[in-house]
Amino acid sequence: MGPFTDARDDNRFEQMFDGEGGEGRVWADYAVRGGARMILHVEADQxxxxxxxxxxxxxxxxxxxxxxxxxxxxxxxxxxxxxxxxPDYDDVLA
Incomplete structure (x- = not known):
């Protein structure tokens, strides 16, 4: 598992993981609304x-x-x- 990163220029959180077919990436596209990040889409490599x-x-x-x-x-x-x-992460919800 790789480090969690915030690719701010792309408005995307991403992280690398080891899978059965090799290394893959999971990412979430977001929109910035003040101090909040609207999570628009989460996707994982096949x-x-x-x-x-x-x-x-x-x-x-x-x-x-x-x-x-x-x-x-x-x-x-x-x-x-x-x-x-x-629900243990409710404190981070906007």
Whole structure:
């Protein structure tokens, strides 16, 4: 698992993971709204689908938000569902 990064120029969070088909990337496109990041879309490379990498990425994103004082506003169905299953990260929701 690689480091969680905020590619601010691209409005994208991303992280590399090892999957069955080799290394792959999970990313989330976001829009900036003040101190909040609206999570527009979360996607994983095909090689990582079903591996749990997207869930680990979501946890890393929530921890990053907590660490940097950011608020997350999930918009895509995956991010919304993940946050509903993880109320321990409600403090990072906008």
């Amino acid at each position: 090689s990582l689908r079903g591996s749990g990498a997207a869930g680990r990425f979501m946890q890393a994103m929530a921890e990053h938000a907590r660490e940097h004082g950011l608020k997350l506003f999930p918009q895509c169905s995956y991010a919304v569902a993940w946050h509903k299953r993880h």
